[in-house]
Each structure stands twice: as structure tokens, then as C-alpha cells.
Amino acid sequence: MAITEAPQVHTPQPEPRSGLLAWLTTTDHKRIGILYFINSFSFFAVGGIIALLMRTELARPGTQIFAPHAYNQLFTIHGTIMIFLFIFPMLNGFGNYFIPLHIGALDMAFPRINALSFWLLPVGGLTIVSGFLTKGGAAAAGWTSYVPVSLQGGTGQDLWIIGLLILGVSSLLGAINFVVTILRLRAPGMGMMRLPIFVWSVLATSLLAILSIPALTTALILQFADRHLGTAFFDPSRGGSVLLWQHLFWFFGHPEVYMLILGAWGIVSEILPVFSGKPLFGYRGVVLSFMMITALSFTVWAHHMFATGAVELPFFSITTELISIPTGVLFFNWLATLYKGRIRLEPPMLFALGFIAMFLIGGIDGVWAASPAMDFAITDTYWVVAHIHYVLFGGTVFGIMAGMYYWFPKMSGRMLSAKLGHWHFWVQLIGFNLTFFPMHLLGLRGMPRRIADYAPDRGWTFLNLLATVGAFLIGVSMLIFLANVILTMRRPRDAVADPWGGNTLEWFTSSPPPPHNFDALPEILSNRPVYDARKAGLVPGGHA
Amino acid sequence: MSLAETIGDQRAVRGTSSPVLGMVLFVASEAMFFAALFGAYFTIYAGANTWPPKGIETNIGVPAVLTAILVSSSFTLQAGVAAVRKGRMDRLKRWLEATLLLGIAFLALQAYDYSQLNFAIRQGAFPSLFYVMTGLHMAHVIGGVVLLGMVYVQSRTDQLSMERHEPVESAAIYWHFVDVVWIGLFSAFYLATMR
Amino acid sequence: MNRHRKVVSHSRARLIAVVGALPLLFTGCALHGVTTQGQAVDTLYNTIFSLAAPVFVIVEVLLLFLVFRFRKRDDREPPQTQGSNRALIIFFIIPAIIVAVLFPFGERTLSEVQAMPSPGVTIRVQGFQWEWTFNYVNEGFFSTGKTLTKPALMELPVGQPVHILLNSQDVIHSFFVPQFLFKRDVIPGRTNSFTFTPTEIGTFNGQCAEFCGLYHSKMTFIVKVVSQLDYDAWVKHEKKAALNATCPAKGQTVTMTAHNISWNTNCIAFKAGTPFKLVFQNQDTGIQHNFSIYDSSARKKNFFRTPRLTGPTTQTFNGPALKAGKYYFQCDVHGPAMAGVLIVKK
Numbered sequence A: 001m002a003i004t005e006a007p008q009v010h011t012p013q014p015e016p017r018s019g020l021l022a023w024l025t026t027t028d029h030k031r032i033g034i035l036y037f038i039n040s041f042s043f044f045a046v047g048g049i050i051a052l053l054m055r056t057e058l059a060r061p062g063t064q065i066f067a068p069h070a071y072n073q074l075f076t077i078h079g080t081i082m083i084f085l086f087i088f089p090m091l092n093g094f095g096n097y098f099i100p101l102h103i104g105a106l107d108m109a110f111p112r113i114n115a116l117s118f119w120l121l122p123v124g125g126l127t128i129v130s131g132f133l134t135k136g137g138a139a140a141a142g143w144t145s146y147v148p149v150s151l152q153g154g155t156g157q158d159l160w161i162i163g164l165l166i167l168g169v170s171s172l173l174g175a176i177n178f179v180v181t182i183l184r185l186r187a188p189g190m191g192m193m194r195l196p197i198f199v200w201s202v203l204a205t206s207l208l209a210i211l212s213i214p215a216l217t218t219a220l221i222l223q224f225a226d227r228h229l230g231t232a233f234f235d236p237s238r239g240g241s242v243l244l245w246q247h248l249f250w251f252f253g254h255p256e257v258y259m260l261i262l263g264a265w266g267i268v269s270e271i272l273p274v275f276s277g278k279p280l281f282g283y284r285g286v287v288l289s290f291m292m293i294t295a296l297s298f299t300v301w302a303h304h305m306f307a308t309g310a311v312e313l314p315f316f317s318i319t320t321e322l323i324s325i326p327t328g329v330l331f332f333n334w335l336a337t338l339y340k341g342r343i344r345l346e347p348p349m350l351f352a353l354g355f356i357a358m359f360l361i362g363g364i365d366g367v368w369a370a371s372p373a374m375d376f377a378i379t380d381t382y383w384v385v386a387h388i389h390y391v392l393f394g395g396t397v398f399g400i401m402a403g404m405y406y407w408f409p410k411m412s413g414r415m416l417s418a419k420l421g422h423w424h425f426w427v428q429l430i431g432f433n434l435t436f437f438p439m440h441l442l443g444l445r446g447m448p449r450r451i452a453d454y455a456p457d458r459g460w461t462f463l464n465l466l467a468t469v470g471a472f473l474i475g476v477s478m479l480i481f482l483a484n485v486i487l488t489m490r491r492p493r494d495a496v497a498d499p500w501g502g503n504t505l506e507w508f509t510s511s512p513p514p515p516h517n518f519d520a521l522p523e524i525l526s527n528r529p530v531y532d533a534r535k536a537g538l539v540p541g542g543h544a
Numbered sequence B: 001m002s003l004a005e006t007i008g009d010q011r012a013v014r015g016t017s018s019p020v021l022g023m024v025l026f027v028a029s030e031a032m033f034f035a036a037l038f039g040a041y042f043t044i045y046a047g048a049n050t051w052p053p054k055g056i057e058t059n060i061g062v063p064a065v066l067t068a069i070l071v072s073s074s075f076t077l078q079a080g081v082a083a084v085r086k087g088r089m090d091r092l093k094r095w096l097e098a099t100l101l102l103g104i105a106f107l108a109l110q111a112y113d114y115s116q117l118n119f120a121i122r123q124g125a126f127p128s129l130f131y132v133m134t135g136l137h138m139a140h141v142i143g144g145v146v147l148l149g150m151v152y153v154q155s156r157t158d159q160l161s162m163e164r165h166e167p168v169e170s171a172a173i174y175w176h177f178v179d180v181v182w183i184g185l186f187s188a189f190y191l192a193t194m195r
Numbered sequence C: 001m002n003r004h005r006k007v008v009s010h011s012r013a014r015l016i017a018v019v020g021a022l023p024l025l026f027t028g029c030a031l032h033g034v035t036t037q038g039q040a041v042d043t044l045y046n047t048i049f050s051l052a053a054p055v056f057v058i059v060e061v062l063l064l065f066l067v068f069r070f071r072k073r074d075d076r077e078p079p080q081t082q083g084s085n086r087a088l089i090i091f092f093i094i095p096a097i098i099v100a101v102l103f104p105f106g107e108r109t110l111s112e113v114q115a116m117p118s119p120g121v122t123i124r125v126q127g128f129q130w131e132w133t134f135n136y137v138n139e140g141f142f143s144t145g146k147t148l149t150k151p152a153l154m155e156l157p158v159g160q161p162v163h164i165l166l167n168s169q170d171v172i173h174s175f176f177v178p179q180f181l182f183k184r185d186v187i188p189g190r191t192n193s194f195t196f197t198p199t200e201i202g203t204f205n206g207q208c209a210e211f212c213g214l215y216h217s218k219m220t221f222i223v224k225v226v227s228q229l230d231y232d233a234w235v236k237h238e239k240k241a242a243l244n245a246t247c248p249a250k251g252q253t254v255t256m257t258a259h260n261i262s263w264n265t266n267c268i269a270f271k272a273g274t275p276f277k278l279v280f281q282n283q284d285t286g287i288q289h290n291f292s293i294y295d296s297s298a299r300k301k302n303f304f305r306t307p308r309l310t311g312p313t314t315q316t317f318n319g320p321a322l323k324a325g326k327y328y329f330q331c332d333v334h335g336p337a338m339a340g341v342l343i344v345k346k
Ligand code: HEA
Pocket: A144, A257, A258, A260, A261, A303, A304, A320, A321, A323, A324, A325, A327, A328, A329, A331, A359, A360, A362, A363, A364, A365, A366, A367, A369, A370, A371, A375, A378, A379, A380, A384, A387, A388, A391, A392, A395, A396, C055, C059, C094, C095, C096, C098, C099
């Protein structure tokens, strides 16, 4: 077992270790990654508090605190924030911090563009949210912004369009940066089939972003033109087509939802092997599945349009159902990884297992909706709201939390409290199911989504109350997490280089890593270089 | 030698350079952008009775010249790329000048063509498509001219050489793409609309 | 460490309870359909359920079992096994079989739901911000609702296929009756249609299911399925009511005020043979209205039409001289929901 050593490393641009200015001007991928986390969690808090407000209004029939106009803004901004300003940037944060470490690189391929992609995020986000300050309020046409309702919106809608255009540029630049970094900056020996699975997931996500975000950009430009230039793209009385928006939006939107889950799949596929003490059961099967899902996700968009009566139902139904095949392969690989393992139920593992248990439900919900005749009954009801949250919260948020507990010691040099971690997990799991499970039943009982109010005689009241109670329980779990982070950050550094017995290169360097990432690299002979190094008696930490 | 440099050296051995790869990915994204616009075109075309609608005329004369200009500019630029690959910096400059000139001529002539049209953007779906699609393409041509201008400045200030010519390569990829899009637009708005 | 264990195992019992109860909750809570089509969807629901429930249970139970069984007990290193190609192929085949079974069932139900038997009743439905109008095409009358005050009523005879045509002049809506287990979008620039056969007498709530702006949540309607006898009586009554409206002429100038998506009156009258003057007021900010005169609510012939004007605005128009008789007027954007009778007197 050989090791490449670096007695004296010249950092390209030496940076001061602290100071606000250093953070604002940084091009170090690790600091940018942390900026991503701070930004994403801030927007998560805003989006989550909006959700609690919505739940408070929906707890009982009748209008208590939000008239319809306010409520419509709330769910629009809630969905927009969660998807574009929380989940996606959050996964990009992990990508930023760990892709260069995973592949043994010094930084991203284009560090300055990397900083630009980050700074566009708060700009775009604040543009969207600033709609609340305008006279007509924020955008209120849903995160899907269907025409013609969205054409009737006021200044808030324009801010929404402009904000999303900015976020699109940010994501696009970020995605190009990831692909180039992954293809070009791998350390010697790091062949494509030795990449950590998380890197594969980011590669797939980035390809999806590069090829699908342009459709959203086009759609947004056309909507803006119809609003302000007098064009007739979406006006049937002048030759345009209303459904054109939906086609463009979902051509982007469906790949988008896989962009929101692939990263979490990658994180979970990293964590399960480490805490089972085994390699991932089928590395190649997982990579193959990622690629199949990436390709298939461009062929399913009209499953969001079954009820329009204007799309080829059997085609979009079968392509959608086909996606569950490679997804199933992922599940079986995860389960097989546990088999005969030595399972340690540390917080990262708990969240990863929670991810499997909960995402399964969301995935199966999706299969229901993939059958057009069934979808006619459940589309645009709370069934879909349940599906959204089981995949995005039960899936991605659990995955994100798994990643946070897993990598927090690497990023901060401190271990999060396992005790609080357990509390966080169980409260979140229970609160989550209490909130979103009843929504399946609401959907089956015909409660449409996006309604500010409902009549007391429809049999929806009790289930809504349950959901509201659960939502506040989720809020409690997030406060536990916040407390855990704050308390931990006030402790001195205690994390060793490799607290979990990890497999991938980030565990070979110190916690936190030096600005230049590595003082030394082990020889890369498999997709578990640090496992190999441990076997060969090398001690992670940069000092052989 | 530091680890950084070792790794850096070993990485740079084969394949396209990072900036060129970055440009290829960017152009892939741009291709999807225009593909989406063409998707809009065909959606609206499929729902129309007459194409273009009555009373709206596009004249193929000037656009044919535009096509010739843009296509030849791709050739002049490619000649420049060939020159820089051989290290002929003087020829590179000359081909870049020719390309820039053709690009600017395209913009001027297209502006003239706009001024000759008998319909406005508000007059329905066809004019909407026409102005937005050709307008967005025009913006891309302007972007291309700026990009080529920057490369040209680099060539004048001796920042390019046989070994370091990624900027020329990247700019050429972009420019050829803009050219191909124009051929698509020309087919959609002039060839397909001839009566 | 010991304390941790305890927390975990307690919670694990909780998890098992939750997971075990989930599938139970799914059954028995759904609506079962009050149309033949809805019942087909209900059957499909049960089919998917019988495929999905085992997948769910097997994966969750396996997950819990593996976590229990292979908890870390000592420091021995587990076998470093990785999957063979054969395992990978099996992983692909299992879900492929499920899909291969599932898809044909979905298709069969789809063709049942989309069948179009020849209808006993044909209703042209117009959705608008934010209510519904139901035009009984063959019977020649309509039934409409008023935003925030009155949901539209659709009466139907039990056992007769009903053909629905869907139109919108403003934004997308969706015609949804939960008990039918069916909805279909109402899209500007497009006529959607579907047919269903009610099988049960009763009153069923309907509601717009596609977000359509401010009062989307209030865009409700009622479907009342009755016996054929009751239905015939209702039709007769509605037809008579449609003919009965009358009002006096007040000169050749009429003022039409649109406010909250209603007219200030549903009956106007003036003299035959002389042109009339229309003062058109639209007080609805941001909403378009116009004023049109037709021969009847079937709208075979148009006599007068103003352009659509976005409120607030007031404009005056000059109308033609009309022959004596009964006419029908409406706002074309909102249709029969903003309509009335025009009586031209000798
Ligand atoms: C993370 C995001 C994410 C993910 C991963 C998915 C995954 C899937 N989604 Fe979902 N979806 C959304 C986010 C996501 N979705 C969002 C946000 C919306 C709503 C948008 C809006 O309108 O606002 C939506 C809406 C949506 C619709 C439209 C509903 C409607 O509006 O009427 C449909 C319909 O087909 C659908 C289907 C699916 C399917 C089949 C999958 C599959 O990929 C799931 C595959 C997984 C499994 C099936 C489980 C594991 C598999 C096995 C154990 C193997 C064996 C099982 C079988 C073969 C069944 N989704």
C-alpha cells in the first residue's frame, strides 16, 4: 500500500482562516459548501414556518387567520422555497463540500464560477420572497405556476419569474462545474467505477440539470413575454396553447424531482455500507440504475397531465411505471447491504434507515398515480400532497439529515450529540407520519389540494387536525436539531479524522480538512480507498 | 513538487481541457433551450389552420442572405481554429477579423429585416414565436460576437498560442451552435412558410 | 450505551405498531364510486392495493428484520460480500414482473372509464372564476351558481349515461366529484368530454380541483341523482321558469352593470324597431366582461356583441334595432352565470 505524500503544499491562494470578508469572497469549495448549508437551512426555516401557518389555517374548517388571497401566496412560496431554495441547494452543498474530497481534488474545476453559483441563490431567493412586500402580494399561482392563472398575477408573479430565472442560472453553472470537476479532476487511480456512489448521484443530477433546466427557462421567458410584451403563446383566442406551459414545465419538472432525490440516494448509499461494515452490495447495479432513471425521467413528464385529456395516456403510464424498476433495484441493493452486516445504529444510520422506510411509501404512492384511471381520482387531491412529502421529506429530508449527522464531524471537527440525534430522529419520524399519512386518506376522500378552506360536513376535519398536530411535532424535531448544532458548535473540537470507519477519501484527511484538502492521499485501488488503507495499516489523518 | 502539482499534472494528461468541456456542456444546455422553443413552435403550429396566419408575410430574400453570412462565418472561424492549431497566429487574427465582420453584418442586416416586416409581436401566436425566437437567437449572436471579440483581443495581446488556445476552441463551438440554430429558425420561419 | 439501547428498543416497538397499522388504514376509507366508471376505478384501486401492500409489507418487515438480526454484537468483521450479476438480474426481474401485471389492469380500467355509450342526457359545463354553469343541451335550459353564495346544481336521472362537455373562457378548472372517483380538466381553447352513468340516488358534492385563483376553494357544486320521474318533473319546472321572466321597458337606454360576476338585472326590455343605447359598466377589477344578445340560450344567432373590457371601466355603445320578441343576453366570458332575458316590445 503506497501513499502519496506532500511534505510542503503551496495553496493556490492562501486565505485568512476567519473573518466575514473572507467568507464573502471565498472560492474554497468547502466554505462555499457551508454557505450553501446556511442559506438552505435559513430558507428551510422560512418555508417550514410558512407550512406551519398553512397547517394552522387548515386545522379547522372556516377562515381563521388567512383569507384565500394570503393562503394562496403561502402554499406557492412554500413549494417554491422548499424545492428551489432548500432541497436542491442543500444537496448542492453536500456536492460542493464533498465532491472534491471524494475524488481527491483540491477544489472545483471553476472556483470563481462556483462562488457565483452560490451567490445567485440568495439573490434569486430574496427576489421571490420580496413579492410579499408588493401591493398585490407574492406569487399566488402554485409552484407550478399554470397559465392562465399565473398571467393574472401581479408584481409578485414577475418577481417569482425573475427569481426563478436567476436560480436557473445558478443551478446550471453549478451543474456544469460538477460535471467538469468529476470528469477532469479525479486523483490518479480514481477511475469512473471507483467513484463513490455519491459522486455518481451528483453526476446524474448535474446531467439532468443541464438538460432540463433550459425548458424551464424557456417557459419562464414565454410567460414573461405573455405578461408584458403582448405575445400570445398561452392565449388560445389568438392561436396560442394553454397546455404548452404544462408541457414545458413538466419536461423540466419531472427530471427536477429526480434531481431532488438522486443526491439523497447517493448519501444513503454511502452511509449504509459504512454502518453495516460491508461494501455496497451492488455498486454497478446502483450506477446502472442511476443512469436508467436519468434517461427515463425525460420520457414521463405528462403523467402530471393525465387529467387534461390531451396526452397519450398508455405511453406516459408505462414509462412512469418502468422507473419503479431501477428504483426497486436500489432498494434491493440497500437491503442486501444490511444482510449479514454489523449494523451500528448511530444517528446517520437511523436517518438512512428512516429514509428507506419512508421513501418506499412515497414511491408506492407514485405508482398509484402512474395508472391514469386511478390518477383521475387522486390527482390534485391531498393524495398528491402526501406523495410529494413522502418522497421529498420522507425521502430527501431524511437523507439530508443522515448526511448532516454523518459529515458534521468532518466539516466542523465536532461530533453531534448522538443522544439528541436519537431524539431528533424519533420525533421527526413520528411527527412526519402524523402529518402526512392522514393526507392519503384526505385525498381518497376527495379533498382537493390548494384550497384555503373546506366545509365542515365533508369528513375532512379530524384528519386535518391530526396533520396540523404532526406538523408542529416536526417543528419540535427541527428545534432539537438546531439545539444539537448550537450546543455542539460551542464545544471544543473533538472529532478524529475518521470517526465512523469510513470508506471514502474525505475520511483520510483531518477533520476539518486543511484549505488544500489533503496532506496525503492513499493509493486508490477500489471504490473504498480508505477501507483499503485501514486494512494496510495506514492511519487516516494525513500522517502515515 | 507539491502534491497539488503532481495531481494537477497527472490529471491534465488526456482528453479535452476543462474550459472546452465546460463549453460543450453549456452548449448542450443551450441546445435544450432552443429545443424547448422549437417544441413551442410545433405545439402551436399543430393547432393552427393556416401557417402563417392570413395577412402575415415573411419574405425569404434577406434571410437567405443572412443564412449565407452566418454559414460562411462558421467556415472563416474554423479556418482560424485550424490556423491556431498550427501556431499561425497572424492568420488566426485575420480569420477572427473576418468572422467578427460577418457576425456584425448579420446583426445589422437582421435589424434591417425586422424594420421591413408587416406584422407586430402582438398580432397573435405566429408573430409571438417569430419575434421571440429570432430575438433570442439574435441575443445569442450578440453574445457570440462579444465572445469572439474577447478572443480577438487575446490574440492581439499574444495571450494565445499553439499550446494555449482553448478560448478559440470554446468560442468556435459556441459560434457553430448559434449557426446551426439559425438554420433551424430559417427553416421554421421562412422555408416552412413559403406559399 | 445501555440507556441508548433502551430508548431505541422502546421506539422500535412504536415503529412496528405504526408500520403495522398503516396498511389497515388504507382499506375501508376510500370512496367506492356511485357511477359504473367510479366502481371500475374502485376495483383498480383494490388491484393496485393488492400488489402494493405486499411490496410495502415485505420491504418494511425485511428492513426491520435485518436491522434486528444484524445489530452489531461484537467486533468481528462481517463478510465483505458483494452482489453477483445474477443477483442484479433478479433485482431487475422482480419489479419488472410487478409492472407487467400492474400495467394491463390499469389499461383495462382506463378503457372502461373512457368508454362513451350513447347518452341520455348531454350537459355542456362551463367553468369560470369561480362557479359553474350546467347547460342542458337537449332540454334547452341551464342551471348556474354564484360565487360565494350559491353552488350550481346538476340534477341527473339514475341509470342514464350522462355526457359532459367541458369549456372555460378564463383559466383552467377541473370538474371533480369525489364520489365519482373521477375528474377532468376544463381548459380554455379546448373542449373535453367524458361520459358516466350514475348508479345510486343521492346528493354528491363536487368541487373544482385545479387551482384557479382567489376563490378556487369556493368553486363547489352539487350533483343530485334522482329517479327518472323526479328528474322529468325537475326538467319541466326549470324549462317553465326559464320562459316566465318579464319586466317593463324603461326607454331605449339600458345600463348594464357587472359587479362580482353578476349583472345588476336579469331582465331588460325596450321597444322594437328603434336602435338602443347601452351603457356598459364593469366594476370587477382585473376581470373581463362583455355584453352579447342572442336568439336564445342555445345561442344559434348573435344580434349584438361588445368587445371584452377589463374592469373597472364604463363605456357606451350603440345597438341595432331589433324585431319584437324574446332574446337572451349574457357575458360571453361567464356565460349563463351572467345572463338574462331581453324582451323587445312592439
Ligand atoms: C423526490 C421527488 C419525487 C420522486 C422521487 C418521485 C417519484 C415518483 N413519482 Fe412523483 N411527484 C413529485 C416528486 C417525486 N416523485 C412531486 C413534487 C409531484 C407533484 C408535483 C405537483 O403537482 O406539485 C409528483 C407527482 C407525481 C405524479 C402526478 C400526480 C398528479 O398530479 O396527479 C405521478 C404520476 O404518475 C408521480 C409518479 C411517481 C413515480 C411512479 C415515482 C417513482 O420514481 C417511484 C419509484 C419507487 C418505488 C415504486 C418504490 C420502490 C420500488 C420497489 C420496492 C420495487 C417494487 C415496486 C414496484 C414495481 C411497484 N409523481
